[in-house]
Amino acid sequence: METLGQLAVRSAHAYPNKIAVKDDKRSFTYKEFLARANALAAFFHASGFRKGDRIGILMSNRLEHIELDVAVALTGLVKVPLNYRLHPKEHKYMIDDSQLSLLIGEKNLLDTVDKTVPFLYMNRDFEETISQFTGQSFVEKVDEDDLFAIMYTSGTTGNPKGVMLSHRNIIAGALSLSQVCEVDYNDIIGHVAPLTHGANFLSHVAWLFGLTQVVYNKFEPEEFLDVLVEDNISVLFLVPTMVNLMIQHPKFDASKLATVKSINMAGSPIAASKLQEALDKAGNIFVETYGQVEAPMCITMMPRNEIHEHLDSCGRIGVFVDVKIVDDEGNEVPYGEVGEIIAKGSLVMQGYWNNEKATNETLKDGWLHTGDLGKRDEFGYVYIVDRKKDVIISGGVNIYPREVEEVLNLHKGVKETCVIGIPDDKWGESVIAFVVPNGREEVTVDQLIVLCKENLASFKKPKEVFIVDELPKSSYGKILKREMKTQHEEVSK
Structure with a gap:
């Protein structure tokens, strides 16, 4: 070489x-x-x-x-x-x-x-x-x-x-x-x-x-x-x-x-x-x-x-x-x-x-x-499953955010998604989803919950789904999950 x-x-x-x-x-x-x-x-x-x-x-x-x-x-x-x-x-x-x-x-x-x-x-x-x-x-x-x-x-x-x-x-x-x-x-x-x-x-x-x-x-x-x-x-x-x-x-x-x-x-x-x-x-x-x-x-x-x-x-x-x-x-x-x-x-x-x-x-x-x-x-x-540090552990079971994101992205009105884990007193962590619409079709929280019920095991379904205008990204276009967790903490106070 x-x-x-x-x-x-x-x-x-x-x-x-x-x-x-x-x-x-x-x-x-x-x-x-x-x-x-x-x-x-x-x-x-x-x-x-x-x-x-x-x-x-x-x-x-x-x-x-x-x-x-x-x-x-x-x-x-x-x-x-x-x-x-x-x-x-x-x-x-x-x-x-x-x-x-x-x-x-x-x-x-x-x-x-x-x-x-x-x-x-x-x-x-x-x-x-x-x-x-x-x-x-x-x-x-x-x-x-x-x-x-x-x-x-x-x-x-x-x-x-x-x-x-x-x-x-x-x-x-x-x-x-x-x-x-x-x-x-x-x-x-x-x-x-x-x-x-x-x-x-x-x-x-x-x-x-x-x-x-x-x-x-x-x-x-x-x-x-x-x-x-x-x-x-x-x-x-x-x-x-x-x-x-x-x-x-x-x-x-x-x-x-x-x-x-x-x-x-x-x-x-x-x-x-x-x-x-x-x-x-x-x-x-x-x-x-x-x-x-x-x-x-x-x-x-x-x-x-x-x-x-x-x-x-x-x-x-x-x-x-x-x-x-x-x-x-x-x-x-x-x-x-x-x-x-x-x-x-x-x-x-x-x-x-x-x-x-x-x-x-x-x-x-x-x-x-x-x-x-x-x-x-x-x-x-x-097959990439997820980042090791992003794995959500709920009730002692591993949940991979990307698997949930793939399901949410099936909705034709969804532009992009982000799934994170947040602390939960009972289960250790809960699944939280953020979704950005693409404007081509209506997107509602109820629709997304039904979509997850149809495609995911019960313990993998998001506890909460938030529809947002945009997701925070790094200068290289990567979604900043750390910032999403901080935003959720502020909203939940």
């Missing part, structure tokens, strides 16, 4: 006149793109930054994300992408924890952060830097096991943890994605999800094939479908929330997806009924992957030719990882039984930055303990 820098340089030499990256205002050929990345690499070296130093990136979706990936890869530096939707206090924690040498980004974002490190502002300063160093380059000796990125977790259970990903980890993920998304040399990759997270893993696929990448800075379902047609996009990464917004939009037009070969859905689970609706409306263009930042994207993979037959599965085990499903003692459980999903292989992180305790708790004998509960059938398909 090689390094990301080597892959990008090879593509640039093979396709010098092909468009490498573009947005709504600019485009650069591979020759121009590599020249800009080389200039950045020369600037980093001239500024005294050395292999292993951390470079922070704080900006909205821009093509500079992709240029900086190459510059960092060539110089052996380590990029630290910061999600621009987070609070400045969260940014400060990550900046301090990762001990950045430089922070690059948009002025309106950088100026909200305490200036404890040097800044390089986007646009004028950034472009002047490239102009100053154009024609120069610097390449460090980099190994595939050297660190490429520190990517912070969402921090839903405490401070975010910095996941250390090597060139090997990233390339293993890219090769896996290229397989499940059926990528070939004629594809054009579109990025509308944040390039600080899942979309960035798909970005690296382009360097395997010399593909064009198009960067979008906002997602408006109707407008986005129009630009997909204009830009001839064939491969995308979308979180399930985006897919739902797109297919449930009143003006959704499937013909505008004519150029799209595959949409990789990942980042959070999607209800089987919502997935079926997406397939019915948009066609057989969806693939599904399951992973974590700690094992990017492809612990399991579900190709588009199988997804319609396995709506409740996240696919079979990926090509660069071994997977086991184990009990609390670490013993592998039989097919069909629920246990924790653990993974090992080239896809799995090196550990958590500056956090030996968390690393030792999560990586045991090289096995990543995901914290996800799942099961596997005799054909190798994996």
